[in-house]
Amino acid sequence: MKSSAQNRIRSISYAKYGYYFILPFFIVYFIFQLVPLLNTFRLSVYGNGKTTEDFVGLQNFITLIAGGDSLPLQAQHDNLIRVLGNTLILWFGNFIPQLALSLLLAVWFTDLNLKIKGKTFFKIVMYLPNIVTAASVAALFLMLFSKTEYGPINSWLMDMGLKEPIDFIKGKWQSRGVIMFAQTWMWFGNTMIMLMAAIMGISPSLFEAADIDGANSRQVFTKITLPLLRPMVIYTMITSMIGGLQMWDLPYLYKQGQSWNRATETIAVFIYNHFHVIPQNYGYSAATSVILFFITSILGSFCFAMNADPEAKKKKALIKEAKRQAKLQNKSAFGGF
Amino acid sequence: MNNVKDSYAARTMAKSVGVMVVLVILTIICILPIWILFVNATRASQVITNDGLTLIPSNYFIKNIQETVHLNDIGKISYSALIGYKNSFLITICATFLTVFFSCMTAYGLVIYDFRMSGPAYTFILAVMMVPVQVTSVGFVKFMGDLHLTDTYWPLILPAIAAPAVVFYMRQYMKSAFPADIVEAARIDGSGEFSTFITISLPMMKPAIGVQAIFAFIANWNNFYTPSMILISRNFKQYTMPMMVQSILSNDKLSDLGVRYTAIVLSILPIIVIYCFLSRLIVDGVAEGGVKE
Incomplete structure (x- = not known):
């Protein structure tokens, strides 16, 4: 039985309140995200002179992607290729060890046969580097790896018998190595916790069945954990890649004084520098942003498709299963005759 | 039969010990840089340059903080x-x-x-x-x-x-x-x-x-x-x-290294304090965010 008040309330349409509630989000998104995004697209087809008034069409893109006949134009192209390469190298160098490490740890932490004490403690400690300000991490590593002012690492290495201090800041692969290490250090805890959650989402009966069948831990990992974890691993990889494309704080700050390290300049640093340090180059900065936008969109849509996929797949599988069952039942029904 | 069981238990035991060793090493790697940062923030600049690396805090922290306050004046x-x-x-x-x-x-x-x-x-x-x-x-x-x-x-x-x-x-x-x-x-x-x-x-x-x-x-x-x-x-x-x-x-x-370290410490201090109190909540939150959909 419904009271009259309930009926009255049912008859009122509350749809307009839905709009009121989501309106602030969309207004702010429009002003601070969408307009800037369109503005970036607009700026990317304007010139690189003192003013941004002259329309140059796709010239910025052509220069950046294909190069040009004059030396400065060719330099822009070479720079873009260089920073893209740097970004990829730095990303690979931190993602591979990060994934391997966090996968291993996640499997260990979720393995009930292993007697690991203080799991929560380890998780908390390993996540700690992730919350520390990236700018401060850069500052810290800069001081730890310093060559000139008796950096702790170099002084320790020399105590161990090294003759010359290693130039961890200006050296090409040394500086890359430190940034890769710092990134791995900051992110493996985060990835580990996410993978752990995914592993715990796998039905325990699968692990139990494997245990009863006598599967060893390697078989369990390769035959059960890894295949079922694949969507999560791919998801992690793509989000990490999008994050890697934005890598800015560490590469921007990890340098000596004001000089630039060409080996660690990433695409985000390139955009920032063309905007702030060389203020006449808005156009290149914007055009690079647009290129970055398309790369991210492609990666993001992969991720989007993957997130939506499992449900659809499940439904398909269910329908298939139901059909198979029906067929079997038909068979057995007629089989008796 | 018992032998099989024993050897299985022994293997699991050995693996558990191995895993614990790796975990402890990783814990040290995670904490060490932050620990060195905090230790160096408590040391005078000359001590850092002369004595190199140490894991024991000193008593110069307050002095370093006072120095950072006056940086802008000098x-x-x-x-x-x-x-x-x-x-x-x-x-x-x-x-x-x-x-x-x-x-x-x-x-x-x-x-x-x-x-x-x-x-x-x-x-x-x-x-x-x-x-x-x-x-x-x-x-x-x-x-x-x-x-x-x-x-x-x-x-x-x-x-x-x-x-x-x-x-x-x-x-x-x-x-x-x-x-x-x-x-x-x-x-x-x-x-x-x-x-x-x-x-x-x-x-x-x-x-x-x-x-x-x-x-x-x-x-x-x-x-x-x-x-x-x-x-x-x-x-x-x-x-x-x-x-x-x-x-x-x-x-x-x-050139004052102690002051530099102290400045970095001050920038991350609020975050570290929050983490000390709410780390469990944070770590659980990460896990929840991980299992999207």
Whole structure:
């Protein structure tokens, strides 16, 4: 039985309140995200002179992607290729060890046969580097790896018998190595916790069945954990890649004084520098942003498709299963005759 | 039979020990840099240069802090921990509040009300969740310049209202843990839609709000990119804490290592304190965010 008040309330349409509630989000998104995004697209087809008034069409893109006949134009192209390469190298160098490490740890932490004490403690400690300000991490590593002012690492290495201090800041692969290490250090805890959650989402009966069948831990990992974890691993990889494309704080700050390290300049640093340090180059900065936008969109849509996929797949599988069952039942029904 | 069982137990035991060793090593790697940072912040500059690496704290911390306070008076070093804290806390607290409040509001609108655009609106929010800041930053700063908002804090605070990832999380939480019937009950009792949201729904969202507030606080405190894009004039009175650290880093005149370490410590101290108290909540929050869908 419904009271009259309930009926009255049912008859009122509350749809307009839905709009009121989501309106602030969309207004702010429009002003601070969408307009800037369109503005970036607009700026990317304007010139690189003192003013941004002259329309140059796709010239910025052509220069950046294909190069040009004059030396400065060719330099822009070479720079873009260089920073893209740097970004990829730095990303690979931190993602591979990060994934391997966090996968291993996640499997260990979720393995009930292993007697690991203080799991929560380890998780908390390993996540700690992730919350520390990236700018401060850069500052810290800069001081730890310093060559000139008796950096702790170099002084320790020399105590161990090294003759010359290693130039961890200006050296090409040394500086890359430190940034890769710092990134791995900051992110493996985060990835580990996410993978752990995914592993715990796998039905325990699968692990139990494997245990009863006598599967060893390697078989369990390769035959059960890894295949079922694949969507999560791919998801992690793509989000990490999008994050890697934005890598800015560490590469921007990890340098000596004001000089630039060409080996660690990433695409985000390139955009920032063309905007702030060389203020006449808005156009290149914007055009690079647009290129970055398309790369991210492609990666993001992969991720989007993957997130939506499992449900659809499940439904398909269910329908298939139901059909198979029906067929079997038909068979057995007629089989008796 | 017993032998098999024993050897199996022994192998598991051995593996457990091996795993523990690796975990302890990783723990040391995770803590050591931060530990060295804190230790060096308690040492005098000459001691750091002469004695090298140590893991035992000294007693110079207060002295170093006093030094950092006076940095701005002696040289041309644009650094002040007090101003940095004031600015960072102002921006971080405002932005965190806006993010959490408006994300709840948006999620509430999407979940509770049945309107034509709710589906498309949600799809839009999902789609833009991954657009990186760097992509829009050029147009963002230029546009803010046109609006005469560069060198102000508005572009650092107001955009917090639109946080797609937080809306996503809040929506998931509401779908699973929020009884929608309660809204109707409130209507029967004559409560207006907004007051229902403020007085009934928000308090029920507390667990989700707590987790997201911590993450928003940390993210905003650590944000270095947007402030350094927006604060074009580089007036150090406006610097946030990470910018203060950069200012000290890029200054070659400052040779006092103890003070440098102390400046870094001061920039991460609030975050570390929060983590000490709320680490379990944070780690669980990461796990929840991980199993999306």
